[in-house]
Amino acid sequence: xxxxxxxxxxxxxxxxxxxxxxxxxxxxxxxxxxxxxxxxxxxxxxxxxxxxxxxxxxxxxxxxxxxxxxxxxxxxxxxxxxxxxxxxxxxxxxxxxxxxxxxxxxxxxxxxxxxxxxxx
Amino acid sequence: xxxxxxxxxxxxxxxxxxxxxxxxxxxxxxxxxxxxxxxxxxxxxxxxxxxxxxxxxxxxxxxxxxxxxxxxxxxxxxxxxxxxxxxxxxxxxxxxxxxxxxxxxxx
Numbered sequence: 001x002x003x004x005x006x007x008x009x010x011x012x013x014x015x016x017x018x019x020x021x022x023x024x025x026x027x028x029x030x031x032x033x034x035x036x037x038x039x040x041x042x043x044x045x046x047x048x049x050x051x052x053x054x055x056x057x058x059x060x061x062x063x064x065x066x067x068x069x070x071x072x073x074x075x076x077x078x079x080x081x082x083x084x085x086x087x088x089x090x091x092x093x094x095x096x097x098x099x100x101x102x103x104x105x106x107x108x109x110x111x112x113x114x115x116x117x118x119x120x
Numbered sequence: 121x122x123x124x125x126x127x128x129x130x131x132x133x134x135x136x137x138x139x140x141x142x143x144x145x146x147x148x149x150x151x152x153x154x155x156x157x158x159x160x161x162x163x164x165x166x167x168x169x170x171x172x173x174x175x176x177x178x179x180x181x182x183x184x185x186x187x188x189x190x191x192x193x194x195x196x197x198x199x200x201x202x203x204x205x206x207x208x209x210x211x212x213x214x215x216x217x218x219x220x221x222x223x224x225x226x227x
Binding site for chain 2: 035037044045046047050059061062095097100102104106107108110111112113
């Protein structure tokens with residue numbers, strides 16, 4: 001069974017750094033791109049970017065480029081989303097989602113979400 | 121950048137047909153995808169590549185895409201279909217766009 005399991009909720013202060021993770025199981029991790037999607041409270045879905053776990057190649061939404069980093073850990077089972085300096089406006093639910101191998105692809109599996117709260 | 125526009129809300133009576141639209145420039149030349157999100161849950165794909173239903177998605181869900189508009193149709197709408205629905209397309213080969221979402225109310 002394909003599963004994407006995300007790390008737990010985080011409460012951070014503005015200016016702090018943060019790394020959240022998404023661990024895939026039940027499939028060959030290197031065969032599928034993984035994306036991160038932001039959902040601010042009461043708002044819609046926003047695509048942040050994606051990574052190819054085979055080679056760590058990334059594409060970013062220009063709106064997020066430079067503010068977040070998407071990476072794969074050495075075990076190549078976990079995809080991370082990290083911030084070096086959080087803002088209050090980063091408070092949101094963050095989902096990782098697997099991109100299918102169809103052309104064009106779509107998000108066929110989603111993680112359960114990680115709630116990030118940034119407050120002083 | 122490419123934009124997809126959805127109505128903020130759609131209401132339907134149980135058993136009737138609900139239609140949710142998604143508009144974008146020449147959207148019919150791209151593929152449209154639809155996701156359902158219920159409160160407190162992660163999104164789930166209900167239609168991919170305009171018209172295809174993943175296994176497990178009821179037959180009452182269908183999709184179409186032509187011109188500038190993609191449409192998600194739910195026939196014989198059930199109370200359990202009440203949710204937020206998001207359309208999605210690829211702006212380019214490397215960039216994903218979501219519509220703003222439509223809240224479907226079944227009343």
